[in-house]
Amino acid sequence: MSQLPSDPTGMHRVLDPVGVLPQVAERLDTRPDLWDDEVRIRVQRLNLDAASFRQLRDEHGSGDAMRSAVLGIIGRRGKMQNPVTGSGGMLVGTVEEVGPRSSLGLAAGDVVATLVSLSLTPLVVEDGLTEWDGRSEQVPCSGYAILFGRSIAARLPGDLPRELSLAVMDVCGAPALTARVVTGYRDPTVCVIGAAGKSGSLACAAARQAGASRVIGVVPAQHEADALGAAELADEVVVADARDPVALSRAVASAGGPADVTVVCVDVPGCEGGALLATAQQGTVVFFSMATSFSAAALGAEGLAADVTMLVGNGYVPGHADYALRLLREVPGVEALFRARLAS
Amino acid sequence: MSQLPSDPTGMHRVLDPVGVLPQVAERLDTRPDLWDDEVRIRVQRLNLDAASFRQLRDEHGSGDAMRSAVLGIIGRRGKMQNPVTGSGGMLVGTVEEVGPRSSLGLAAGDVVATLVSLSLTPLVVEDGLTEWDGRSEQVPCSGYAILFGRSIAARLPGDLPRELSLAVMDVCGAPALTARVVTGYRDPTVCVIGAAGKSGSLACAAARQAGASRVIGVVPAQHEADALGAAELADEVVVADARDPVALSRAVASAGGPADVTVVCVDVPGCEGGALLATAQQGTVVFFSMATSFSAAALGAEGLAADVTMLVGNGYVPGHADYALRLLREVPGVEALFRARLAS
Numbered sequence: 001m002s003q004l005p006s007d008p009t010g011m012h013r014v015l016d017p018v019g020v021l022p023q024v025a026e027r028l029d030t031r032p033d034l035w036d037d038e039v040r041i042r043v044q045r046l047n048l049d050a051a052s053f054r055q056l057r058d059e060h061g062s063g064d065a066m067r068s069a070v071l072g073i074i075g076r077r078g079k080m081q082n083p084v085t086g087s088g089g090m091l092v093g094t095v096e097e098v099g100p101r102s103s104l105g106l107a108a109g110d111v112v113a114t115l116v117s118l119s120l121t122p123l124v125v126e127d128g129l130t131e132w133d134g135r136s137e138q139v140p141c142s143g144y145a146i147l148f149g150r151s152i153a154a155r156l157p158g159d160l161p162r163e164l165s166l167a168v169m170d171v172c173g174a175p176a177l178t179a180r181v182v183t184g185y186r187d188p189t190v191c192v193i194g195a196a197g198k199s200g201s202l203a204c205a206a207a208r209q210a211g212a213s214r215v216i217g218v219v220p221a222q223h224e225a226d227a228l229g230a231a232e233l234a235d236e237v238v239v240a241d242a243r244d245p246v247a248l249s250r251a252v253a254s255a256g257g258p259a260d261v262t263v264v265c266v267d268v269p270g271c272e273g274g275a276l277l278a279t280a281q282q283g284t285v286v287f288f289s290m291a292t293s294f295s296a297a298a299l300g301a302e303g304l305a306a307d308v309t310m311l312v313g314n315g316y317v318p319g320h321a322d323y324a325l326r327l328l329r330e331v332p333g334v335e336a337l338f339r340a341r342l343a344s
Numbered sequence: 345m346s347q348l349p350s351d352p353t354g355m356h357r358v359l360d361p362v363g364v365l366p367q368v369a370e371r372l373d374t375r376p377d378l379w380d381d382e383v384r385i386r387v388q389r390l391n392l393d394a395a396s397f398r399q400l401r402d403e404h405g406s407g408d409a410m411r412s413a414v415l416g417i418i419g420r421r422g423k424m425q426n427p428v429t430g431s432g433g434m435l436v437g438t439v440e441e442v443g444p445r446s447s448l449g450l451a452a453g454d455v456v457a458t459l460v461s462l463s464l465t466p467l468v469v470e471d472g473l474t475e476w477d478g479r480s481e482q483v484p485c486s487g488y489a490i491l492f493g494r495s496i497a498a499r500l501p502g503d504l505p506r507e508l509s510l511a512v513m514d515v516c517g518a519p520a521l522t523a524r525v526v527t528g529y530r531d532p533t534v535c536v537i538g539a540a541g542k543s544g545s546l547a548c549a550a551a552r553q554a555g556a557s558r559v560i561g562v563v564p565a566q567h568e569a570d571a572l573g574a575a576e577l578a579d580e581v582v583v584a585d586a587r588d589p590v591a592l593s594r595a596v597a598s599a600g601g602p603a604d605v606t607v608v609c610v611d612v613p614g615c616e617g618g619a620l621l622a623t624a625q626q627g628t629v630v631f632f633s634m635a636t637s638f639s640a641a642a643l644g645a646e647g648l649a650a651d652v653t654m655l656v657g658n659g660y661v662p663g664h665a666d667y668a669l670r671l672l673r674e675v676p677g678v679e680a681l682f683r684a685r686l687a688s
Contacts, residue, residue: 086639302659315646
């Protein structure tokens, strides 16, 4: 047990530069010994976030090159944070040791998913990722990770397949924040961009439960439109390229828009202008995509004289994991889309 | 009058690449003939934004080289958008012609400042910038510019020095959005980071007018603390480095924090974590700095389990220019800080 004082944010594990939060740090201290408010997890699987995985795949392909790239990042930084996208993902494992002052409510042997990003979680890989073919964002992995005093982890429910629970928890901030925003409007029209994806389908279900009068689902291709239509999560389904502001806003208008609330769930850059154009004055855009450009959003809104509230999609809302799992259980279309995605 | 249909966003003037918004375009159509929702301005002065001017000066120095550089950009792109910084600035001029369907409320002869960026405003320079010595971001200029159906321009008040009005209008989104957010809380504590600057001092005044029970002003150095103290815009003034989350959150706590609303007005990167740590659960952080990292904010909040609403600081709120000018007139400390800044 180290003698240095710990900080609930994990700042005591930041090696470089000193004094910043772990998420911003270049490099973290990955020693296995726990400070007394920490928890050590035996890792079984990493779940790279979609933006990071796509960037890595575009740059490195698959197989050895992908493995080396991910191992290189983790070895260098002491955490899995893609240096281009800044994002990480989550992990699944079993609680190995709990510090005496931990307040996370975990016990040794619990199977958990971490709901704080890998981009701030001290991580050591011990198996060279040999079980991973580099073709999936799901990375089988043996190693350990550290949770801080203020981290978040959720026990995986026993009655659902592990991959399904994980896929849901990975994006559980989106439905919770969507519900909160939608509740602030009266019978709003809600547009979800990337509606057939994981966060998108949950956001659709959350919007409807929270009182949306109309849910417009935007997808990039007809086969996604078919899947979303079959899942019955949206009142209107339209196919449009979210990077094309004219096409997107026209498609949303044709489906009953503009929207009072637009939820951006696609992880491609350049969707800010289209999202703003698809949203009514006094509306709200929630950006969940890590590919969002802050300045494009801010200057874009000004350039369009768009009186639109723009939210940075916070991945944490109290109760978010339970809420997302409840949507999965209660809304058949959500489970269908998730299962189809996991099977593909 | 052209026969092509116009678009309120100005997309009908985008030449390359077709289909994007004017702010993102490489090149705009600068024909002087108006579409019927447009307005043509006779330009008297360009105000290059600070980041753009600094970059141009570092690359080109002053005099002929600076003039050629700026003329080259405007000639090539049909707008003054620095290709390195992506930013533009604003302009001052006199309304020359108003299209019959314009809804901007302007009349020929009005002296106005444009509140949409030069980076999306069609612009033609007719005097070779011969009146400009290349040493100031204020560029005397003869030429014309086009406003679109959805652009924003504000009449310059006759009773205030033009430079003072311009400096206020340049940041007028900050106080308007601050007031709107503060109104959503009951007797909130408001923390303004960068409180002695232009947007920061206006945000302090707006917070107080909107019902803040306590305004905490954070500044980076003692001389700014002295100036802010003398201006009496904040109840508490603290000196802290906003990039140091521990120092910042401790300073804010010592002044009565954490804050219900935190307004980030400093243009340095790396303030996201400190702003979040200085903010109470269920609070709101408004990011006005263009140096904000979207992913650092989103993942930082998640990593801290911070149930905090994070807003992208939209530069447009209806009535923002009038509101900011009213604060300048009604709050003596604001005018004092602005005049000191212009004189320095």
